[in-house]
Amino acid sequence: MRFGRPQPRSAAVADPARGIELRGVSHRYGDRAVLDDIDLHLTEARIGVIGANGSGKSTFARLLNGLVPPTTGQVLVDGLDTATQLREVRRRVGFVFQDPDAQIVYPTVAEDAAYGLENQGVPADERAERVAEVLDRYGLSGHADHPAHLLSGGQKQLLAIAGVLVMRPARVVFDEPTTLLDLVNARRVARVIDELEQQVIVVTHQLDLLDGFDRVLVVDGGRLVEDAAPGPAVAAYRALMERR
Numbered sequence: 001m002r003f004g005r006p007q008p009r010s011a012a013v014a015d016p017a018r019g020i021e022l023r024g025v026s027h028r029y030g031d032r033a034v035l036d037d038i039d040l041h042l043t044e045a046r047i048g049v050i051g052a053n054g055s056g057k058s059t060f061a062r063l064l065n066g067l068v069p070p071t072t073g074q075v076l077v078d079g080l081d082t083a084t085q086l087r088e089v090r091r092r093v094g095f096v097f098q099d100p101d102a103q104i105v106y107p108t109v110a111e112d113a114a115y116g117l118e119n120q121g122v123p124a125d126e127r128a129e130r131v132a133e134v135l136d137r138y139g140l141s142g143h144a145d146h147p148a149h150l151l152s153g154g155q156k157q158l159l160a161i162a163g164v165l166v167m168r169p170a171r172v173v174f175d176e177p178t179t180l181l182d183l184v185n186a187r188r189v190a191r192v193i194d195e196l197e198q199q200v201i202v203v204t205h206q207l208d209l210l211d212g213f214d215r216v217l218v219v220d221g222g223r224l225v226e227d228a229a230p231g232p233a234v235a236a237y238r239a240l241m242e243r244r
């Protein structure tokens with residue numbers, strides 16, 4: 001399966017000299033070590049993260065916007081520490097979960113898309129304008145007043161993405177955004193990701209999603225075992241899996 005890429009993107013990271021930096025980062029759940037001593041500087045516009053089930057990818061993704069704090073080390077977003085400057089970090093780094101039901105909280109589509117803006121104290125008229133624009137962009141305008149839980153799986157994922165993008169974060173982390181989708185919706189979400197202006201970091205088992213990416217990280221047993229362009233990174237991942 002290949003995803004069509006409509007246009008070459010003109011994505012630019014807001015400040016390439018900064019980006020997201022991990023310094024000596026390890027993470028444990030209780031006494032279980034899941035990430036071990038990771039040093040990275042993420043500045044590219046499109047970064048993929050791949051690896052076996054349970055290798056630590058979701059934990060890695062959650063570190064990037066402070067959903068998970070590092071047990072040791074530091075995660076810095078444009079120099080802001082996720083452990084101590086969480087609010088500011090969350091404004092800069094949006095997070096899209098694998099399962100949109102984890103993200104959709106309000107009864108109607110428009111209310112759900114407006115939720116984050118309301119939280120930030122954005123005035124009602126600006127809120128309405130930004131929500132209308134983002135719902136239009138993702139083909140959800142006709143559903144604005146419909147119950148969010150009645151949307152199809154693909155529409156729910158688009159709503160979850162809309163709810164993040166309406167906040168205008170500089171960077172967006174996606175944790176397996178196409179895993180629950182059929183081929184048509186997976187392609188649609190791939191196109192949506194491709195067209196974003198933001199820096200994008202995508203955890204995925206869908207390797208075709210990485211076509212055209214700038215950099216791909218391979219995680220295995222909580223360690224970074226490859227950090228390369230998509231071709232060599234995917235080859236390293238396949239070789240790793242063949243040895244199992």
Ligand SMILES: Nc1ncnc2c1ncn2[C@@H]1O[C@H](COP(=O)(O)OP(=O)(O)OP(=O)(O)O)[C@@H](O)[C@H]1O
Pocket residue numbers: 029032034051052053054055056057058059060
């Ligand atoms: N909240 C938690 N408490 C305890 N252990 C956890 C927790 N979350 C994840 N783990 C464990 O940490 C390890 C890494 O999990 P993680 O979800 O980061 O892996 P993953 O690479 O994203 O896996 P998958 O590809 O299956 O989604 C796994 O062994 C998992 O069981």
